[in-house]
Amino acid sequence: MIELRNVSKTYPNGTKGLDGINLKIEKGEFVAIVGLSGAGKSTLLRSMNRLHDITEGDILIDGNSITQAAGKELRTIRRDIGMIFQSFNLVKRSSVLRNVLAGRVGYHSTLRTLFGAFPNEDVELAFQALDRVNIVEKAYARADELSGGQQQRVAIARVLAQEAKIVLADEPVASLDPLTTKQVMDDLKRINQELDITTIVNLHFIDLAREYATRIIGLRAGQVVFDGPVSEATDERFAEIYGRPIDQDELLEARLADIAAAKEPVR
Amino acid sequence: MNVNAKPEPQPQPLNRPKPPGKLKHYLTAAFILILVWGSAVQSKADWGKLIKGAPNMLELLKEMFPPNWGYFDNIVAAMLETIRMALIGTTFGAILAVPVALLCASNLSRTAWIYQPFRFVLNLVRTIPDLLLAAIFVAVFGLGPLPGMLALSIFSFGLIGKLTYEALETIDHGPLEAMTSVGASSGQRIIFGVIPQIQAHFMSYVLYTFEINVRAAAVLGLVGAGGIGHYYEVTLGFFEYDKTCMIILFTLAVVLIIDYLSTKLRERLL
Amino acid sequence: MSMTHSWQDKVKKPKRNRYRPLIYVLLALIYVWAFAGIPFEGIKETAGQVTKAIFSGIFSPDWDYVYLPDGEDLLRGLLDTLAISILGTVVSTVLCVPFAFWAAVNMSRSRWISGSGKMLLSFIRTFPEIVMALLFIKAVGPGSFAGVLALGLHSIGMLGKLFADEVENMDTGPTEALIAAGATRLQILWFAVLPQVLPGFLSYTLYRFEINLRSASILGIIGAGGIGTPLIFALSSRNWDRVGIILLGIIVMITLIDLISGAIRKKLV
Numbered sequence: 001m002i003e004l005r006n007v008s009k010t011y012p013n014g015t016k017g018l019d020g021i022n023l024k025i026e027k028g029e030f031v032a033i034v035g036l037s038g039a040g041k042s043t044l045l046r047s048m049n050r051l052h053d054i055t056e057g058d059i060l061i062d063g064n065s066i067t068q069a070a071g072k073e074l075r076t077i078r079r080d081i082g083m084i085f086q087s088f089n090l091v092k093r094s095s096v097l098r099n100v101l102a103g104r105v106g107y108h109s110t111l112r113t114l115f116g117a118f119p120n121e122d123v124e125l126a127f128q129a130l131d132r133v134n135i136v137e138k139a140y141a142r143a144d145e146l147s148g149g150q151q152q153r154v155a156i157a158r159v160l161a162q163e164a165k166i167v168l169a170d171e172p173v174a175s176l177d178p179l180t181t182k183q184v185m186d187d188l189k190r191i192n193q194e195l196d197i198t199t200i201v202n203l204h205f206i207d208l209a210r211e212y213a214t215r216i217i218g219l220r221a222g223q224v225v226f227d228g229p230v231s232e233a234t235d236e237r238f239a240e241i242y243g244r245p246i247d248q249d250e251l252l253e254a255r256l257a258d259i260a261a262a263k264e265p266v267r
Numbered sequence: 268m269n270v271n272a273k274p275e276p277q278p279q280p281l282n283r284p285k286p287p288g289k290l291k292h293y294l295t296a297a298f299i300l301i302l303v304w305g306s307a308v309q310s311k312a313d314w315g316k317l318i319k320g321a322p323n324m325l326e327l328l329k330e331m332f333p334p335n336w337g338y339f340d341n342i343v344a345a346m347l348e349t350i351r352m353a354l355i356g357t358t359f360g361a362i363l364a365v366p367v368a369l370l371c372a373s374n375l376s377r378t379a380w381i382y383q384p385f386r387f388v389l390n391l392v393r394t395i396p397d398l399l400l401a402a403i404f405v406a407v408f409g410l411g412p413l414p415g416m417l418a419l420s421i422f423s424f425g426l427i428g429k430l431t432y433e434a435l436e437t438i439d440h441g442p443l444e445a446m447t448s449v450g451a452s453s454g455q456r457i458i459f460g461v462i463p464q465i466q467a468h469f470m471s472y473v474l475y476t477f478e479i480n481v482r483a484a485a486v487l488g489l490v491g492a493g494g495i496g497h498y499y500e501v502t503l504g505f506f507e508y509d510k511t512c513m514i515i516l517f518t519l520a521v522v523l524i525i526d527y528l529s530t531k532l533r534e535r536l537l
Numbered sequence: 538m539s540m541t542h543s544w545q546d547k548v549k550k551p552k553r554n555r556y557r558p559l560i561y562v563l564l565a566l567i568y569v570w571a572f573a574g575i576p577f578e579g580i581k582e583t584a585g586q587v588t589k590a591i592f593s594g595i596f597s598p599d600w601d602y603v604y605l606p607d608g609e610d611l612l613r614g615l616l617d618t619l620a621i622s623i624l625g626t627v628v629s630t631v632l633c634v635p636f637a638f639w640a641a642v643n644m645s646r647s648r649w650i651s652g653s654g655k656m657l658l659s660f661i662r663t664f665p666e667i668v669m670a671l672l673f674i675k676a677v678g679p680g681s682f683a684g685v686l687a688l689g690l691h692s693i694g695m696l697g698k699l700f701a702d703e704v705e706n707m708d709t710g711p712t713e714a715l716i717a718a719g720a721t722r723l724q725i726l727w728f729a730v731l732p733q734v735l736p737g738f739l740s741y742t743l744y745r746f747e748i749n750l751r752s753a754s755i756l757g758i759i760g761a762g763g764i765g766t767p768l769i770f771a772l773s774s775r776n777w778d779r780v781g782i783i784l785l786g787i788i789v790m791i792t793l794i795d796l797i798s799g800a801i802r803k804k805l806v
Contacts, residue, residue, distance in 0.1 A: 049717050051713060075720070075721065078717060078718065078719035081717070082718070083714065085710060085713070089708075089714040091711045091729055092708070092733075093732050094728075098732075102711075102718065102720075102728045105715065105720045105721075105724045106718055110721045110723045110724055114723060114724070158714070
């Protein structure tokens, strides 16, 4: 369970990134965070595993405060929180397998990971994780030999190998084309349902949020302006979140239609 | 939680790829180790000697301080000569490099028969270290700044020539085509189509070479090719380490100032 | 309509930089100063003869010198030179890594720390290797080892700077991913940083090795081992055939190593 108590973040230059946020996210939920760019989506997500520090309030992960944790305690909390990034954040020159195994470092002492190989169970875990996202045959390929969608699936496998209880996905499909977008979102949904992993995703596309999430949180200027089930997230409510009607650009379907149109032969 | 949460069918031969062989890595590592070990044997590396010699070094460093500030007056003239040598060497090298670089560029020369031999010459020139050139020129022309200047000219010619022809090969071809289409001669093509594209880079390379040449000129005196380097031998020979220190500090100051000015200039150029 | 009127008032000639003439005058003065200081007279009247002798030496080299069964010959001199540059490069590569991380902006908390690292590196770089060799000869005596130490220390300056640049240019994404997975600083270094920077490090090391080989072939001039020692002897004893073969040997060796090293570097990147 994730609990945010009155969380605010003020940047050194005075701008407010987050403004008095109170949230409770239960185990197994699939939450989509939507809002315009600059609304604080990324800051919110990154404060949950403290890639960003907050300036006020407290964030509890399964009852432990991550804002107060330091050193080993902080690393142990982070170990339970997997993260997926817009730009995949794989080591491009390393093999896929090694990238997935990197998710296991939190479980071993530094010395062991530096000098010894990973235990066989870890390697097995990594292979199973790769199998789950249907990419096991690429285990020994270099990460930069893979397509964008494949790289993002490797990143998901890394989170699986990490045996995370929570997955934070920061715009996981923003650098993918519409078709691979579906595959990656399907993968995320599947691990959410099959393994009961709490999943929190920042999304730009509104229809994707409605299609995959069970709960939608709308942000505007660092404040929560909508929080409810998908059924309540109508176009009108989105218009409120964005402060304007929904743009075509914010719908994946519209973009798919554009691509289809572009493929039509010119007469 | 476990990835295995769902009961999987018993260990099936998953479509797992075979790990790639590691033999190549082991061989490479072994080769490098042998190379390094062989080098250590050949150069009679003896770290014990370094530890034993360390007190000597410290003693020497101690004697270097405080520097003999008064020695400054004796070496100003030599330092100016050093800068002169670097300046003239760079200038001659640059002038010589222009036509050769043009001939070396594969996109400007018509056939490989022209640019390959010229590239060969440039590469050949670049294999000979400047100090070695200086030693030879001293043997030919006698002691003094002239052999140093010549050595730096040839060294600069190699460096500027290479940098320039590589830059020439990346220029935009559009302007060249435009010049051809208005009926320009090859000389006109170069003046209107090539030089405007390359001159800032060229100036930057010249300045960069000048920086290197100042450093190089400062030691050419060791083989008798003029400049401040001569005074290293003089002072070290008489064990006047405080004077040596003064030479080093003065050289450092001059080099850093020239580097700074030149870097600023280069930033404005590009 | 004629083209000769109506455009003049639309465009003005851009003002020329007022300082430009001043710069030209300054440049001219600098060159007058520079040329006035170089004594062009006083060239040895034997210059022509000597040049001819060197050239004839290069074209009819002393082949016997290539291999002598006992003692100092060309091959051993070149091997010495190669060994000095290899070991010098290895020493500096190992030593410069901590300096590189010290000097990289994205690896330290404050700009003062990385700034001081950069200062130190540029200080080392400015200190000529040949002078370092002179000092090391005082410590460990003349010979190849002094050359190794001089190259090892001097190359830290340049390699450290290049390595630091490489570290600064790396993609910070993987580092972030490892922090998020609960990795320690060392684990981040090992799994996210090193795999990214290693090819660059190796490529720069080879590049520096090419430079060090050139330096190593002159270190002998001051007694720090390698082919430079027999060369300076041959020069001072006017043994031009020998000068010829040594020059030839140096050129061939450096060309070969450049080719090999260049090929490996191309594969690395």
